Amino acid sequence: MSTNDSTRSSDFIRDIVAEDQRTGNWDGRVHTRFPPEPNGYLHIGHAKSICLNFGIAEEHEGGLCNLRFDDTNPLKEEQEYIDAIKEDVRWLGFDWEDREYFASDYFDQLCAWAVQLIQAGKAYVCDLDADQIREYRGTLTKPGKDSPDRNRSVEENLVLFERMRAGECPDGSRTLRAKIDMAHPNLNMRDPVMYRILHAAHPRTGNKWCIYPTYDFTHGQSDSIERITHSICTLEFENHRPLYDWYLDALEVYHSRQIEFARLNLTYTVMSKRKLLTLVREGYVSGWDDPRMPTICGLRRRGYTPEAIRSFCERIGVAKFNSTIDIALLEHSLREDLNQRAPRVMAVLRPLKVVIDNYPKGQEEELDAVNNPEDPGMGTRKVPFSRVLYIEQDDFREDPPKKYYRLAPGREVRLRYAYFIKCVEAVKDETTGEVVELHCTYDPETRGGGAPDGRKVKATLHWVSAAHALQAEVRLYDHLFAKEYPEAVDEGSDFRANLNPNSLHTLTSCRVEPSLAGAPAESRYQFERQGYFCVDSAGSSDAKLVFNRTVSLRDTWAKIEKTQNSGQ
């Protein structure tokens, strides 16, 4: 009776799969694969593909999704990346069970298929070097011309290819090419290279091979071997589909269907592995897992949850239009998730000392605070209160502007879960004029935060007890790039010019409530009224707590203040 099935998010790829299921194509099977190249870390764009491929498999009875490393280029690929990719896919919550494959597992089969194409007169060894091949290829508007080696005999090709394989030819001296059509309007069909000579050790096959198949000669056949039904990839491979189909047809093997969708772009960041590598290599960030990076490990260290990333991937949809998603949507998905599950805690980032003049010296007490108003099941905790406290510098103004509800001379506010306090004096540094300490009085009747006489205060502030608070470092992050579209640059400049110089602020004298002692790495909290924070997985220890700001809370006051200022 429910409409859940019909309102379930759909897209043109899911429609194709559903139609295939309806008509009984693929014997009713659904089998996808996620095929990363282990030449870098996974990013949020890969998460879109992971959610798509694993998601579609999960949605169908008996559906499967393989993890397959597309490791055909030993020059760029490393074991470190293989390990990191597996960790990230797992962390996102997907399970490939025992279906962990490598294109390099198929090198023997691929080589045999190459021989088969030679024997069928559909492939030849070409002695042209890279520059010559480019020359012979022609241009977008002009047809190419045939390689002088195009009509070698099958026997000669067989011998030459064997010599390539045996290591008798230097790198780049020859290639194995498919014999298709040098005048084809699609450049990918102008006798594409199937095998190149690369005397390089491969992370998995070591020195077994000195010839390596190209992507085009590998991918479709890998899909075929794994009996993939829907081979989902990004738009730039659309031009390769005719070749994908050509190889599978020429080989007369199981033929998966390639479907292309638009890759993910996000505002205020870059998504290409090459550019991310540049940021890492040139030290603009601390590493692939820098919390400002759009990598999965960076997002994890920043405090993102897999659930938030997955719900984001669901709501952005899948289409063929090249779009750029507003990063606010990612942040929305995050806040939505964290709001439900992050325990609340009080932390003062920029401390301002407050002395409660009429609170007895030496007295302290414990007050009840709720851990998560969204989830009463998370219970309550005790927070210590005493005569000397810290509040946020921002929560006091000597000269409060319009609509500023917080503390000011003579004003009364509530300390969350504690008491109403009234400011009686602001002590200033004589030389700088800066407010360094507040003197307040409290109303003992308001213990716990309620006023028996029903009087109201406009603001509730977070605070910590000076004597009980823990020292902490907090890193505030902003967008990595200052421009919404960092890749849009003037001639002669590049995306690095758009880096945001203020993407990281480190605050070293923060005070957090004592319940945070021993908080484990990656644990997430809401610092009340400020945002979501998580314990840094690299820099934090019991001796020195370090928190990363995951995302701030929506800040209505900041918005008001901003319009007030711009209105002047």
Next chain:
RNA sequence: UGGGGAAUAGUGUAACGGCAGCACGAGUGACUCUGGAUCACUUAGUCUAGGUUCAAAUCCUAGUUCCCCAGCCA
């Protein structure tokens, strides 16, 4: 100038010849011991020009704009 794709509110994304809907953003208000959360309301769209049709985002024709392709990268 060859080939392959794509255009729907600010940003994304639905509609499959039959009332252009949803989300985010933005704005307004309510509520609140987080200026949080939540709730309500508002805002704003079919690339252009023709045509077919009772009816077009959808079909046809012509055009415009954007993306991809000239790696022995993937």
